[in-house]
Amino acid sequence: MTQPITIGGLSSNLDTKSIIDKLVQVQGNSQVLLQKRQTAQNDAISAYSSMLGNIGSLVTQVDSLAKTSSWATTSATSSVSSVTATATGSVANSLSFDVTKVAAAHTLISNGSVNSLGATVATGSTISLAKSDGTSTNINVGTGSLSEVVSAINSANAGITASAVQTSPGNYRLQIAATNTGAASSFTLSGLSGFTGGTGTDAMKTLVTGSDASITVGGSGGYTVTSSTNTFSDVAQGLSFTVSKVESGVTVSSAVDTTKVSDQVSGIVTNINNLLSSITTNTAWDASSKKGGPLLGDSTVRALQQQILSTVAGMNAPGLSVTSGGQVQFDKTTFDTAFKSDPTGTMAAYGASSSFTAASGVAASATYTNATSKTEAGTYAVNIDSTAKAEQWQVIPPGTGIVGRTVALMRGSTTVKYEVQAGEDATAAASKLNTMLATAGMGITASADSSGNLVFAASNPGSAGAFTATIDGGGTASQTVAGDDIAGTIDGVTGKGIGNILTVPTDSESGAAGLSVQVNSAATGAIGDITYKPGLAQQLSGLFTQMSDSQTGSLVQAQTTAKNQVKDLQTQIDAWTDRLDAYRSSITAKFTAMETSLSALKTQQSSLASFFNSSSSSSSS
Structure with a gap:
């Protein structure tokens, strides 16, 4: 609003501008209070944003830690530079051998x-x-x-x-x-x-001449292992190695080494402690300055702090503990000792574990393969409507025999064709086809039945393994078993089947939401109960997701409330700005009128004084 032009105090000798500013300032105290409240809410929003950023990083970290199958807990060494070794799994091992030949390409x-x-x-x-x-x-x-x-x-x-x-x-x-x-x-x-x-x-x-690589284990009285490449896998459990030249007296070994995993845990602990410290700082009261943090009295973040500490304390994960000062502490030595004595138990304490109790008289097994942050600990009934089936085809040669006939297998965009050579029967053809199918990565195996027919089967059950087979020259090919996915329920909720894995939808109201179970059973109906128990990382993932979910997260909702309050306060502040502009204009007009009146009175006073002075002079004359 354009302010009126005034010439303050010319008639009254008052500093009318200062008086008007002070009067407006008094009226504007309500607006100042609103602005302070808005600043406080903006500080709270920033605090929430910082915490949500920390939690987002923690969700990624704990989800990775929960996948215990990918833990790198062993390291490998080789006694010679021409052989490089890698290790997987969680058990130490060793193998000594001679490299007698390296692989060559024809x-x-x-x-x-x-x-x-x-x-x-x-x-x-x-x-x-x-x-x-x-x-x-x-x-x-x-x-x-x-x-x-x-x-x-x-x-x-x-x-x-x-x-x-x-x-x-x-x-x-x-x-x-x-x-x-x-x-x-x-x-x-x-x-x-x-x-x-x-x-x-x-x-x-x-x-x-194309040749396989070979090693001899145990000297002249030992055994020979060959590989079409220079890499040998799982000759000793958990050990793989690549050879590059003929060598004698080679030893490759693996040792339990939890450095990578313990570094993971240590990094998570550091970030958790940073989050806990942030909560303490943002909710603290400073008695000396008589000021509180931006989240002073916020029950949501205080609840998060207590839930983190109680979760860590209650899970008894090896190496982790809670200090009296409200921080999480990690002892690598304790973790290493626990892992070396019981790697399976240690993995379960951090990741998750399951057990299955089959129904009476039912030969079945089931184990969890995956879970989400929504999946709750509990025991859930497993009911199978239909089991998973692997696709199968039968190829019957024409009456003139299989020699000279071309057999073709098609799966997706991949095709493998083989023309049966003279002197070969169905068994020999199946052997050649198996080599070709493996090279092409088809996931199909070939065999011959007692009648001289070829039988093809998908390596894994499920609709994803579907394929087709053909034979020329008057032979017939027919599908004998259609690849099918498992169908059934977990905790009464219909699951999605992929192969023999049944998954409860994540939007289900069941505590089993997001639970994936691999079922091995020829039986249908109620086959038994699976008990799922999340470990520390899985529990923390659920807690952090509950707080940071973009739709339902407690911290997200608290931040949204603060943002809405900032908008509402801004509306009130803008209204006060208009009100104060109007008030300033009003009192400015009144002071201007007063100055104008005083100026007129002064002019009249000056005229009267001049008149009386003039009259007095004339009378004296």
Whole structure:
């Protein structure tokens, strides 16, 4: 609002501006109180934001800690630099062996050379690749020049790579290698020629024979282990190692090392203590300054503080305790000792555990595979309507037999085809197909039944394992079992089945909300009860989520209330601004009128004084 122009005190000799400012100030005390209340609410909002940020980080940390299956609690060492070892699991182990062979990729080299990259090295527009598993691939090489052959092979994604090697100026040889190592990497190529200067009649010869890596455990009286790669896994439980050259007297070992996990726990404890200190500071009263923190008297944050401390104290997780000063303390030595003596129990204390009691006469088992922060400790009935089933197909060859027939398996966008070779029966074909299916990662296994038919089955139960099978030449392929997911209830709530895992919806009102259970049972109906017990990390995750959930979180709601109060106070402050502007205008007008009146009176007084002075002078004359 535009203020009226005044000339204060010219007639009254009063500092009217100061008087007006003080009168407005007195009237504005109510607005000042509102502004102070608004500042206090903004301070509370900032305090809530800081705490919610800390809690958000803690949720991520405790959720990670709760996944005890991924704890890194062992470290590996190797006695030689040519063998590198890694360890998994929670048990120490050791293995001594000799490296007798390293894996090699099968490699061919041209038997002679050509004088340029443009020289023709193919007899036609295609070359044929034949692998050790019996599969063959035709590769289009265009005009058949050396450069085109190299490019075509590398673009075919057929499991081999090619290069033109210049052995001397103007002399080029073709080198082709399998992309994978191992004895199964061997292959042959036909349709190449045109190389000169070589010996023998074949265009290509073996440069490196594909071979498996092998180790011997126990010396001459021991046993041999082979691997198509240079990596060996779980020869000794929890130990994997990669070899790079022939070596004698190698020892790889693993030792229990909880450093990474204890560092995780220590980091969580640090952040919890920071949160607890923040609550104490924000809710404290300073007697000397007679001022309180922005959350003084806030029952929500005080409840959070007590819940954190009581949860830690009540779970008895190894290595953790609560101090008399209201902080959490972590003792790494105690944690290490507990883990080494009882790794399973220690993991359960931090993560979660379950037990299953089968119904009378029912052969079944069930264990939790996952849970959320909403999942509560308790015992829940498991009822199965239908069990999970693995997809199965039967392929029946035509009456003329299986030789020469092409069998194809399709799952999603992946297809595996195999033409049964002369001299092979269904058993031999199944063996070749198993190698191909494993390489393609199809999740399907092949076998032969007593009637000479091929039988295919998904490796895992569930609808996700569905596939189709075909055979040409008049044979038939039919689905004998449709892949199906488990169906049933947990705690009376219908769960979502994926394979043989049944999950309670997270929006369920049941205490089992979010609980996933893997069921192994051929029986249906009430198969038994599962008891779920969350560990410390899972409990803390639930507590922190309860406080910080964007819709229902207690701290979020408290912060929202404070934000709404700030908006309401701002409305009141704005109203007072308008009211004070109006009040200032009103009293300014009154003072202006007073000054105007006084000015007029002074003018009249001056005129009268002049008149009487003039009259007195005339009378004297």
